[in-house]
Amino acid sequence: MADVIEADGLAILPGRITPAEQRALAEDIRKIIKKAPLFQPVMPRTGKPFSVEMTNCGPLGWVSDRAGYRYQPNHPVTGRPWPAIPERLVKLWQDLGAPAEPEACLVNIYAEGARLGMHQDRDEATFDAPVVSVSLGDTAVFRLGGTERRGPTRSVRLASGDVVVFGGPSRLIYHGIDRVLSGSSRLIDGGGRINLTLRRVNPF
DNA sequence: AAGTTTCG
DNA sequence: TAGA
Structure with missing residues (x-):
């Protein structure tokens, strides 16, 4: 189980999602991917591909x-609107005390070897709402920094069912995924990790 | 091995 | 600067 951290608007909530709810969520995501296929994002300018695959649900992706x-x-490949955010995720957002309703839910899929470099979530037009992150499947080695790119970081393991809330002064904290521990969960057929990130994009 | 900095 |  991950360490509990709760300070400066950052909360790491180990086991916040029950195993039954984790299974239901994994099934929700399977259906979303069927409607909105995974795509491989690339870096601006360089075109270097990400190692994670992505899709979204909600009004914005x-x-x-x-x-x-x-x-x-709209989906960048199919051109269709993103599927709706599952009701259980909207409820989680509300249960955590986040305002209004989430507008975007980014779905990141980590196969074995996938990583995500240190970054801030700062493409939203408002930072007044927290970012809520849900981990499913294989445990991830999560790296957590501060609001400046340089400075000390710490490593925290995120297991299936753990929830991280980035709010208040921690809304713009640097974070990334160093590595996924393959075979650490049986939630997802074929292994791997799913991360769901609920966000408010526009002011409410 | 883990954490930090640099490069493109 | 969500990659290497």
Whole structure:
């Protein structure tokens, strides 16, 4: 189980999602991927591919391509609107005391070997709402820094069912995924990790 | 091995 | 500067 941290608007909530709810969520995501297929984002300018695959649900989805990072209402490949955010995730958002309703839910899929470099979630037009992150499947080695790119970082393991809330002064904290511990969970057929990130994009 | 900095 |  991950360490409990709760300070400066950052909360790491080990086991916040029950195993039954984790299974239901994994099934929700399977259906979302069927409607909104995974795509491989690339870095702005360089075109270097991410090692994670992505899709979204909600009125807006986060995408990255050569032109940059942005939120958009349609899938970059199919052109269709993103599927709705599952009701159980909207309820989680509300239960955690987050305002209004989430507008975007980024779905990051980590196969074995996938990583995500240190970054801030700063493409939103408002930082007044927290970012809520849900881990499913294999345990991740999560790296957590401060609001400045340089400075000390710490490593925290995030297991299936853990929830991280980035709020208040911690809303713009640097974070990333160093590595996924393959075979550490049986939640997802074929292994791997799913991360769900609920966000408010526009002021409420 | 883990954490930090640099490069493109 | 969500990669290496």
